[in-house]
Amino acid sequence: MGFHFSSLARIIQLLFGKKHARIGIYGAPNVGKTTLANRIAMDLAGEVVGTVSDVPHETRRAKTKKNLKIENGTSSLTIDIVDTPGIATKVDYMEFVRNYGIDEEEARRRAKEATEGVIEAIRWLDNVDGVLLVMDSTEDPFTQVNVTILGNLEARNLPVIIAANKIDMETSSPATIKSAFPQHPVVPISALTGHNMQALYSKMIEHFGKRKKRRWIK
Amino acid sequence: MKEGITVDLVSKDKLDELSSEERINYIIDEVRKGKILVLERGLTSSERVKLIQQTMEKIDHDTFIGIEIEGYPEEKRSFIHRIFGMVGKPRITVIGPAHLLKTIRRDDRVIETVIVPGRRDA
Ligand SMILES: Nc1nc2c(ncn2[C@@H]2O[C@H](COP(=O)(O)OP(=O)(O)OP(=O)(O)O)[C@@H](O)[C@H]2O)c(=O)[nH]1
Ligand SMILES: [Mg+2]
Numbered sequence: 093m094g095f096h097f098s099s100l101a102r103i104i105q106l107l108f109g110k111k112h113a114r115i116g117i118y119g120a121p122n123v124g125k126t127t128l129a130n131r132i133a134m135d136l137a138g139e140v141v142g143t144v145s146d147v148p149h150e151t152r153r154a155k156t157k158k159n160l161k162i163e164n165g166t167s168s169l170t171i172d173i174v175d176t177p178g179i180a181t182k183v184d185y186m187e188f189v190r191n192y193g194i195d196e197e198e199a200r201r202r203a204k205e206a207t208e209g210v211i212e213a214i215r216w217l218d219n220v221d222g223v224l225l226v227m228d229s230t231e232d233p234f235t236q237v238n239v240t241i242l243g244n245l246e247a248r249n250l251p252v253i254i255a256a257n258k259i260d261m262e263t264s265s266p267a268t269i270k271s272a273f274p275q276h277p278v279v280p281i282s283a284l285t286g287h288n289m290q291a292l293y294s295k296m297i298e299h300f301g302k303r304k305k306r307r308w309i310k
Numbered sequence: 311m312k313e314g315i316t317v318d319l320v321s322k323d324k325l326d327e328l329s330s331e332e333r334i335n336y337i338i339d340e341v342r343k344g345k346i347l348v349l350e351r352g353l354t355s356s357e358r359v360k361l362i363q364q365t366m367e368k369i370d371h372d373t374f375i376g377i378e379i380e381g382y383p384e385e386k387r388s389f390i391h392r393i394f395g396m397v398g399k400p401r402i403t404v405i406g407p408a409h410l411l412k413t414i415r416r417d418d419r420v421i422e423t424v425i426v427p428g429r430r431d432a
Contacts, residue, residue, distance in 0.1 A: 179362065180376070181362055181365060181376050181377050181378065181379055181408065182365075182369075182375050182376025182377060182378065182408035183366070183369055183371075183375065183376055184371075184375040184376070184408065184409075185371050185375075186375075200371055203369075203371055204371065207366040207367070207369050208366070210362065210363075210366045211363055211366050211367070214359055214362065214363055217359075232416075234416065236358070236379050236380065236381070239355070239383055240355050240358040240359060240362070242355075243354070243355025243356075243358070243384065244355045244356060244359055246355075247354075247355060247356055
């Protein structure tokens with residue numbers, strides 16, 4: 093890809109200083125994207141976005157929650173959040189049957205919808221202004237899914253914040269994520285308990301609120 | 311039924327002579343046949359996204375449940391590359407059908423994978 097030009101809408105936004113951004117919540121299945129989306133929507137609007145489950149591929153259609161205002165002292169940012177289906181390179185209905193006791197017919201349907209969900213999540217990349225990339229900090233962050241998503245965001249010059257989730261768990265290691273992706277801001281959080289959400293909101297205002305940065309000048 | 315599992319070492323020359331789209335189709339077709347491919351030069355992140363998309367379209371839940379892919383991160387982009395928005399060179403990559411190939415362990419020097427026939431008795 094060559095140079096990336098701002099859209100007219102973005103230029104208008106810049107001129108009039110309107111701070112509104114559509115933020116996609118991305119990541120592998122089960123990392124806590126919907127838990128985070130719910131946490132954000134609950135904090136900012138008292139609403140829920142979607143259902144959470146320990147069964148992977150719970151979210152199979154992207155869901156948007158609009159006009160959420162983040163405020164932090166003097167600065168603020170209004171966002172739409174898009175909770176996307178988890179991105180995977182494989183979907184095995186047998187996993188639902190064996191590991192979660194889902195009956196075969198239901199498992200097949202879930203798997204079919206999950207594959208469509210992955211495609212939908214990828215399509216949404218064309219329509220977001222920034223990304224919260226959620227990772228489970230109890231797991232190895234250096235996966236093809238994470239590396240591929242990050243590579244794409246870099247190529248599109250989209251701002252990204254990595255949310256190192258599940259830090260309430262004893263085995264979590266957000267430091268591993270930081271050292272794996274030192275070029276991106278990493279905010280350790282627990283979407284479940286709400287721990288450190290304020291730091292995430294501040295980072296979001298700072299990172300998603302400013303005009304699109306041209307990385308090569310930095 | 312053929313015996314054994316085929317592992318193809320695919321040269322950079324072979325990959326370079328294909329267009330981006332052909333490269334992705336070639337990989338999916340081979341992997342769906344049950345082959346494991348070791349690519350001398352991997353895919354760019356935008357190619358990998360297309361590969362994931364196409365994989366999802368082709369999963370049939372019985373004979374093909376998706377892919378396992380592992381490789382080393384793209385080389386760091388130089389300042390000049392970044393100026394022109396160019397992506398780093400993709401490096402050696404292994405791709406196989408998810409019902410056969412499984413990653414055991416990886417660090418920045420060694421990627422250990424195992425081929426397990428009949429992992430999924432479909
Ligand atoms: N301990 C802990 N568990 C969490 C946290 N966030 C999410 N979980 C759990 O992780 C599981 C998956 O959460 P979801 O929010 O459904 O994950 P998701 O990323 O939306 O998953 P998909 O929609 O399937 O891609 C659920 O059991 C959650 O309760 C967290 O911060 N700490
Ligand atoms: Mg979800």
